[in-house]
Amino acid sequence: MHLTHLSLTDFRSYPRLDLVLEPGVTTFVGSNGQGKTNLIEAIGFVATLGSHRVATDAPLVREGTTQAVVRSRIVRGDRAALVEIQIVPGKANRVRLNRAPVPRALDVAGLLATVLFAPEDLALVKGDPAERRRFLDELLVARSPRMAAVQADYERVLKQRSALLRTAGAARRSGGRGDLRTLDVWDGHLADHGAELLAARLALVEELRPRVRSAYAAVAGEDSPTDVDYRSTVPYRAVPDRTAATGHTDSGTELAPGAPDVSSAPTDQAAGQAPSAGQAEGAEGLDAARPGGRPSRSDLRAELAEAILTGLAAVRSQEIERGVTLVGPHRDDLLLSVKGRPARGYASHGESWSLALALRLASYDLLRADDREPVLLLDDVFAELDVRRRARLAALVAPAEQVLVTAAVEADVPAELAGVRFEVSSGEVRRVG
DSSP: EEEEEEEEETTTTTTEEEEOOOOOEEEOOOOSSHHHHHHHHHHHHHHHHHHHOOOGGGBBBBOSOOOOOEEEEEEEEEEEEEEEEOOTTSSEEEEEEEEOOOOOOGGGSSSSEEEEOGGGGGGGHSOOOOHHHHHHHHHHHHOTTHHHHHHHHHHHHHHHHHHHHHHHHHHHHTTTOOOOOOHHHHHHHHHHHHHHHHHHHHHHHHHHHHHEEEEEHHHSSSSSEEEEEEEEOOOOOOOHHHHHHHHSOOOOOOOSSSSTTTOOOOOOTTTTTSTTTTOOOOSSOTTTTTTGOOHHHHHHHHHHHHHHHHHHHTTHHHHHHHHHHHHGGGOEEEEEEEEEEEEEHOOHHHHHHHHHHHHHHHHHHHHTTTOOOOOEEEEOOOGGGGGGHHHHHHHTTSSSEEEEEEEESSSOOOGGGOOOOEEEEEEEEEOOO
């Protein structure tokens, strides 16, 4: 998979840009603030319908204008697709595929697969759980585009349910009872959508684990014990089937029994210190009485949904009091460790970078295994690495079908990534080699 054309209209600093791209390595060199990252951001937007830099679309539209347009031509094998996204702040984005309107922007999610390496990746290790949940969910969509709708449905139900809890809580604090007649209905919807998302995440983590370990050793140059695990607020113990969850091959994972005490954690700020599901004490998982504890494919999501309902019932009074939903995938975390200790808070700067790069490289390997060779985007990442990690990363990504690199100075880019070179200056992009 690769891009052959990128066109921007009023996107960030670019009033207009038409760029022809080729397979192989392409490097964009220019001083900071000249627009290099804007190019990477535009390509990433086509892939994920979101920015890795900002939470809303408004900053993507050039100042003084009302909308931006991103067009790209994607080639995969002998097939090509032209994607056009019209970004209008405050409104739904309009999307065309091969010049024909599509009903929803989500219909093109995952059409382009990318893996982005960026300075912000350090937040995958040192940042809040939301960063790691986003990493998992974006990879799920890249592998199985239908997961975009699953995530959107879950977020929609979560928003509605939390609004109901806030309203009811406020009414009770003012002496009323609060109308909770529809809460059971919203619980059911949340459990159904949450179970599908949770099953997919659990299986994904199991597939990531060996790849992260291997990639960490390759980047760091040492075989330090590295691990990834999934901690959930859902009281469940199971071995999920990826085929049932997302249509890929079975891989299996385990979430130990017992629900964490959600009254005191996990919030995004405190989740790094909260006990994992495997460490939590309390009620046994739902499958404790089932021999072997392994659900069938058809039962998996139904049992996860039941687990979510059980968890919600256990904390309902707390949820009404606080006005938030305390159980579900939106409060989970991806646990990362190096040398047997939590990476967040204990890993050195070099170890943190090696682990962040390992997560991205593991994503690349998974997508390749799915026959979805992604476009690799390396945004000024070499400036963050020492010489040894630069060389190792370059050797690992150089064989990819298309690699797009940005750098402030050409010397930051290892020789292994020699290829087409563009100079970026004052919003203009000019090929120089």
